[in-house]
Amino acid sequence: MTQLALKATGLVKRFGDLVAVNGLDLEVRAGTCLALLGPNGAGKTTAIEMIEGLQRPDEGTIEVLGRTWKSDANGIRERIGVQLQETRLQEKVTARETLTLFASFYDETRDLDEVLEMVGMTEKKDARVENLSGGQHQRLTLACALVSDPDLLFLDEPTTGLDPQARRRVWEIVETFKSGGGSVLLTTHYMEEAERLADEVVIVDAGKMIARGTPASVIGDLHADSIVELFPKEGGLDRLTDAALLALPGVTEVRREGATYTLVVDDTQASVASLLTHLNEVGVELHSLQTHAPTLEDVFVALTGKHLRDG
Amino acid sequence: MGNPLPRWPELRELTRHRTLAFLRQPEAVFWVFAFPMVLAAVLGFAFQGGERAPSVVGMLAGDPAWRAALEADELIEVEVYATREEADQRLRGGHVDLLALGDGERPDLRLDPVRAEAELARLRVLVAIGELAPLEIEKVEEKGSRYVDFLFPGLLGMNLMGTGLWAIGFAVADMRQRKVLKRLLVTPMRRASFLASFMLSRLLFLFGEVVLLTAFGVWVLDIPLRANLLVFGALCTLGAVGFAGLGLLAASRVKTIEGVSGMLNLVMMPMWLGSGVFFTYERFPEVIQPVLRALPLTALNDALRATMLDGAGFGGILPELTVLVIWTVLPFVVALKIFRWA
Ligand SMILES: Nc1ncnc2c1ncn2[C@@H]1O[C@H](COP(=O)(O)OP(=O)(O)OP(=O)(O)O)[C@@H](O)[C@H]1O
Ligand SMILES: [Mg+2]
Numbered sequence: 188m189t190q191l192a193l194k195a196t197g198l199v200k201r202f203g204d205l206v207a208v209n210g211l212d213l214e215v216r217a218g219t220c221l222a223l224l225g226p227n228g229a230g231k232t233t234a235i236e237m238i239e240g241l242q243r244p245d246e247g248t249i250e251v252l253g254r255t256w257k258s259d260a261n262g263i264r265e266r267i268g269v270q271l272q273e274t275r276l277q278e279k280v281t282a283r284e285t286l287t288l289f290a291s292f293y294d295e296t297r298d299l300d301e302v303l304e305m306v307g308m309t310e311k312k313d314a315r316v317e318n319l320s321g322g323q324h325q326r327l328t329l330a331c332a333l334v335s336d337p338d339l340l341f342l343d344e345p346t347t348g349l350d351p352q353a354r355r356r357v358w359e360i361v362e363t364f365k366s367g368g369g370s371v372l373l374t375t376h377y378m379e380e381a382e383r384l385a386d387e388v389v390i391v392d393a394g395k396m397i398a399r400g401t402p403a404s405v406i407g408d409l410h411a412d413s414i415v416e417l418f419p420k421e422g423g424l425d426r427l428t429d430a431a432l433l434a435l436p437g438v439t440e441v442r443r444e445g446a447t448y449t450l451v452v453d454d455t456q457a458s459v460a461s462l463l464t465h466l467n468e469v470g471v472e473l474h475s476l477q478t479h480a481p482t483l484e485d486v487f488v489a490l491t492g493k494h495l496r497d498g
Numbered sequence: 499m500g501n502p503l504p505r506w507p508e509l510r511e512l513t514r515h516r517t518l519a520f521l522r523q524p525e526a527v528f529w530v531f532a533f534p535m536v537l538a539a540v541l542g543f544a545f546q547g548g549e550r551a552p553s554v555v556g557m558l559a560g561d562p563a564w565r566a567a568l569e570a571d572e573l574i575e576v577e578v579y580a581t582r583e584e585a586d587q588r589l590r591g592g593h594v595d596l597l598a599l600g601d602g603e604r605p606d607l608r609l610d611p612v613r614a615e616a617e618l619a620r621l622r623v624l625v626a627i628g629e630l631a632p633l634e635i636e637k638v639e640e641k642g643s644r645y646v647d648f649l650f651p652g653l654l655g656m657n658l659m660g661t662g663l664w665a666i667g668f669a670v671a672d673m674r675q676r677k678v679l680k681r682l683l684v685t686p687m688r689r690a691s692f693l694a695s696f697m698l699s700r701l702l703f704l705f706g707e708v709v710l711l712t713a714f715g716v717w718v719l720d721i722p723l724r725a726n727l728l729v730f731g732a733l734c735t736l737g738a739v740g741f742a743g744l745g746l747l748a749a750s751r752v753k754t755i756e757g758v759s760g761m762l763n764l765v766m767m768p769m770w771l772g773s774g775v776f777f778t779y780e781r782f783p784e785v786i787q788p789v790l791r792a793l794p795l796t797a798l799n800d801a802l803r804a805t806m807l808d809g810a811g812f813g814g815i816l817p818e819l820t821v822l823v824i825w826t827v828l829p830f831v832v833a834l835k836i837f838r839w840a
Contacts, residue, residue, distance in 0.1 A: 241684060264686040271677055277519055277673075279518065280518050291510070292685040293686060335685075
């Protein structure tokens with residue numbers, strides 16, 4: 188039996204009439220990373236904060252590192268590291284002073300300079316928080332979460348608002364933590380993030396789980412070879428119908444959004460060949476045609492008809 | 499609710515954090531330390547007097563019998579106007595204290611008897627024209643009876659209130675708004691350490707604040723400090739801790755800086771006006787005086803005056819101490835009960 192770092196069952200949280208989390212089960216195996224993937228308002232923060240002991244669930248049970256909040260809250264707090272969705276640290280103190288403060292709360296901590304090195308903040312350790320960039324601030328809050336050498340790390344949208352380079356640095360830090368045997372619960376609405384960091388993903392929408400598994404298996408469940416997007420020229424869109432496209436060999440799903448058609452296909456070569464023939468027959472000219480391997484984003488769109496990120 | 503006792507390493511770090519954050523904000527340091535000194539100096543010198551100001555008496559051009567007597571009096575300054583309209587207008591505007599009119603033996607006086615300055619001018623005119631014999635007077639020159647002596651303890655009290663309320667109220671609301679409070683909750687930090695760190699950093703600043711202000715008052719403004727220093731120090735500490743508790747209460751549930759600002763102004767406004775900082779609250783109607791005396795700043799100001807100016811000991815300020823203790827314990831207890839952590 189594999190050890191569980193975290194086990195939550197039947198989590199429910201209501202705010203008035205709104206059910207923010209609606210019967211969620213989550214498990215994180217020791218040494219692995221679970222990503223909660225979902226759009227704005229899906230209930231990710233509410234779920235992770237219930238598990239962190241910040242919000243009380245209306246229903247459900249939570250066991251963190253083999254303890255419950257009721258029986259041993261401080262035992263849990265000693266051994267978890269948390270990065271909240273938005274914390275803005277005290278501005279007038281330096282990075283190292285901030286870390287010293289957080290270290291003082293724990294019985295055992297890592298060497299501060301080692302943690303600063305790990306998050307790439309050695310050079311900035313004497314800079315005041317107010318002078319840090321967004322990415323540096325985010326790495327400092329990560330350092331605060333790592334200073335106690337936790338067994339389980341909670342990250343709520345750790346890279347939202349960061350540029351791609353800063354994002355990649357955060358990913359490297361999380362990977363380092365994982366390679367040391369740590370477990371991670373992560374929320375994100377970036378599919379690349381989930382695909383890169385997570386051993387398992389749970390896709391949530393409106394407080395409910397709509398898919399779970401390894402990134403590969405969740406994508407595999409789509410039974411798609413690739414995703415084809417076509418952008419017809421002016422007037423071309425009207426000559427295409429869902430039915431005609433769905434009748435082409437290998438096409439399993441058809442969706443029209445604005446000026447774009449998206450096809451899910453399970454045999455790329457056959458589908459694209461017959462698609463081009465069909466376009467010629469009905470006289471549709473293309474701006475462009477793109478195919479890509481299916482991603483978690485496509486899974487999400489296929490399941491909900493919505494995109495993970497607005498737009 | 500966790501262990502009710504603070505733990506030293508985290509208490510030390512939290513206090514250090516608070517202190518650094520404060521000292522690195524030059525504006526905050528100015529408002530806490532320099533501003534009260536500037537205010538005391540400006541108001542103190544402005545009201546120090548020294549010379550008696552002369553009364554201004556207006557009259558019309560001409561040479562009545564009494565004119566020379568008025569002009570000879572050094573407590574009277576005579577202004578001569580060409581027309582009655584102009585004279586009346588100056589009187590209405592408050593530029594002259596009264597008008598001396600007519601060309602008889604004695605002047606006819608035109609004045610607003612409700613104005614104290616007008617009454618004073620009338621008496622001086624009477625003395626000048628020999629209608630009233632001056633009595634022998636003995637000048638009060640004792641330390642402790644000037645306006646600035648009254649004012650200074652009030653400013654000290656007001657400062658203890660302001661910094662106590664703001665230092666705690668603002669910091670808590672700021673931490674809540676920045677989600678730092680929430681972040682601290684998921685660490686094993688004891689809540690008692692957190693709250694104690696506010697009290698401790700408050701006491702550190704208090705020390706500097708009281709020593710600096712009092713030294714300034716005693717040396718520069720020549721305010722008497724007649725009390726036993728132990729009594730005086732204990733009183734200041736009690737006042738500071740009391741207002742810190744009130745600050746904690748004000749910030750215990752508000753979510754934003756704006757919210758806490760409004761709340762603190764609401765708490766402070768009645769005390770600025772009614773607690774005898776700039777003028778004695780005994781001028782307010784009799785019926786509301788018991789209410790005013792029950793305010794913490796009134797109690798603190800009265801006790802500060804009694805200790806500084808009259809050298810009162812603990813025994814002499816028992817009623818005030820009682821009021822302060824109640825205001826220290828109650829808000830703190832209520833604040834702990836209703837404090838919103840997350
Ligand atoms: N304290 C609260 N009171 C009322 N409604 C709330 C509260 N907290 C969250 N909600 C609502 O619950 C739903 C889920 O919110 P939550 O913050 O968990 O979403 P999320 O998945 O983290 O979204 P995002 O990606 O924007 O961070 C939202 O509709 C939100 O408006
Ligand atoms: Mg969120």
